[in-house]
Amino acid sequence: MPLKAYDLTGRTALVTGAASGIGRASALLLAEAGATVHCADRDENGLHETTALITRAGGTARPHPLDVTDRARLAEAVAAAGRIDILAAIAGIMHRSTVLETRDEDLDRVLAINFKGVLYACQEAARAMIATRTPGSIITMASGAVDAANAGLLCYSTAKAAVIQLTRTLATELGPHSIRVNAVAPGWIRTPMTDRRDAALQDRTEAALVRASPLGRVGEPEDVAHAVLHLASDASAFTTGQILRPNGGVAMPW
Numbered sequence: 022m023p024l025k026a027y028d029l030t031g032r033t034a035l036v037t038g039a040a041s042g043i044g045r046a047s048a049l050l051l052a053e054a055g056a057t058v059h060c061a062d063r064d065e066n067g068l069h070e071t072t073a074l075i076t077r078a079g080g081t082a083r084p085h086p087l088d089v090t091d092r093a094r095l096a097e098a099v100a101a102a103g104r105i106d107i108l109a110a111i112a113g114i115m116h117r118s119t120v121l122e123t124r125d126e127d128l129d130r131v132l133a134i135n136f137k138g139v140l141y142a143c144q145e146a147a148r149a150m151i152a153t154r155t156p157g158s159i160i161t162m163a164s165g166a167v168d169a170a171n172a173g174l175l176c177y178s179t180a181k182a183a184v185i186q187l188t189r190t191l192a193t194e195l196g197p198h199s200i201r202v203n204a205v206a207p208g209w210i211r212t213p214m215t216d217r218r219d220a221a222l223q224d225r226t227e228a229a230l231v232r233a234s235p236l237g238r239v240g241e242p243e244d245v246a247h248a249v250l251h252l253a254s255d256a257s258a259f260t261t262g263q264i265l266r267p268n269g270g271v272a273m274p275w
């Protein structure tokens with residue numbers, strides 16, 4: 022039996038980016054805490070693996086194959102869920118290019134997925150929460166990249182900074198409806214997103230991180246999932262408009 026404040030029995034969550042990494046770990050943990058989890062992602066195979074993992078562990082999950090840039094599909098997923106208590110808007114992509122190399126289409130694509138995709142999910146979920154008078158919790162996924170300048174990360178960190186402003190603004194607008202809105206800004210986490218980079222660079226990055234971290238290790242998706250669970254649950258009932266940073270005590274750049 023989970024600690025009562027973390028017990029999500031009877032609650033319904035929508036998790037975007039649930040096919041992989043932090044989104045999958047968050048979907049699994051929210052289900053373990055008792056929530057029915059609606060899993061959304063454009064990666065259908067990964068999505069079905071996540072829902073199968075949840076079901077096998079005794080939880081309840083439904084897959085929603087969709088692209089978060091498609092507002093209508095997000096609205097359908099919210100409607101299919103019937104009621105939404107928790108939104109974890111986690112889907113996102115990495116993009117690297119220097120400012121001088123950045124093309125319009127790079128910026129448009131990263132903003133469309135990493136910012137507008139979060140905005141659409143928040144709007145659709147919040148409308149449903151208000152309509153059903155649900156005292157919900159919305160969690161957005163930002164990044165430690167917003168706290169510093171990082172060469173090559175203009176598009177990514179700009180989109181994540183916009184997510185922070187969305188989170189703070191929404192928190193002020195939705196508070197009167199008893200809806201809390203918080204961001205998670207992880208440091209470097211070992212997921213397929215960070216694995217896609219070249220191996221030598223990754224080894225160097227991880228070694229530098231381990232040296233810099235007071236905890237002496239790299240972050241895992243479950244470290245972020247626990248931050249998501251905290252913000253989703255009644256344990257954070259008086260927390261809104263905040264940024265939680267699971268980063269092993271290391272601010273970027275390290």
Ligand SMILES: NC(=O)c1ccc[n+]([C@@H]2O[C@H](COP(=O)([O-])OP(=O)(O)OC[C@H]3O[C@@H](n4cnc5c(N)ncnc54)[C@H](O)[C@@H]3O)[C@@H](O)[C@H]2O)c1
Pocket residue numbers: 037038039040041042043044061062063064067087088089090111112113114115134138162163164165206207208209210211212213214215
């Ligand atoms: N891994 C890190 O170090 C790290 C650090 C800070 C923030 N984040 C953020 O955490 C989130 C999850 O990242 P991750 O590391 O788990 O990466 P990941 O690549 O493992 O997972 C991202 C998921 O988002 C999905 N996705 C991407 N674009 C989509 C779209 N248009 N529509 C629907 N689904 C889409 C992918 O299919 C994938 O399943 C991202 O927002 C990322 O920016 C990651």
